[in-house]
Amino acid sequence: MNIRHTPDTVAAPFGPYSHAVEVPEGSRLLYISGEVGVLPDGTVPEGIEAQAEACWRNITAILADAGMGVGDLVKITTYLVRPEDVAAAGAARAKHFGDARPGSATIIVKALVAPQWLIEIEAVAAAKA
Numbered sequence: 001m002n003i004r005h006t007p008d009t010v011a012a013p014f015g016p017y018s019h020a021v022e023v024p025e026g027s028r029l030l031y032i033s034g035e036v037g038v039l040p041d042g043t044v045p046e047g048i049e050a051q052a053e054a055c056w057r058n059i060t061a062i063l064a065d066a067g068m069g070v071g072d073l074v075k076i077t078t079y080l081v082r083p084e085d086v087a088a089a090g091a092a093r094a095k096h097f098g099d100a101r102p103g104s105a106t107i108i109v110k111a112l113v114a115p116q117w118l119i120e121i122e123a124v125a126a127a128k129a
Contacts, residue, residue: 017104021074023126030066032123035059044116048085052092055121072125073102079109079120
C-alpha cells in the first residue's frame with residue numbers, strides 16, 4: 001500500500017492531495033500519458049466540465065485495464081489553458097477521487113496541442129506486484 005506523507009510541520013494541502021506519496025519496494029508502476037477530454041468516439045465535448053469528466057473517465061478506464069483504481073494514483077499533473085477552469089476541473093476530480101490523495105500539481109499553460117482541448121491530465125499509479 002502506498003504511504004501518504006503530509007507532515008504537521010508543513011502547511012496543510014490546499015486541496016485533496018498529499019504533499020508526498022511513498023511507493024513501497026516491489027510495486028508495479030503505471031505511467032499514464034496526458035489524457036485529454038476526448039470521448040471514445042474521438043469527439044471533443046464542449047466546455048471544461050465535459051472535457052474534465054472525459055479525462056477522468058479515460059484515466060479510470062486505463063487504471064482498471066491495469067488492475068488498479070484511483071486509490072493507486074501517486075501523482076497527477078493537470079494542465080489547464082484557462083485559470084477560471086480550476087474550480088470546474090477540481091469538481092470533476094472530486095467526483096472520481098473519494099479518499100484518494102495523490103501528490104498533485106495544476107499548471108496553467110498557454111495552449112495544448114489542439115486548440116479545442118481545455119484540459120490535459122497525466123498520472124502515475126503504483127500497486128503491489
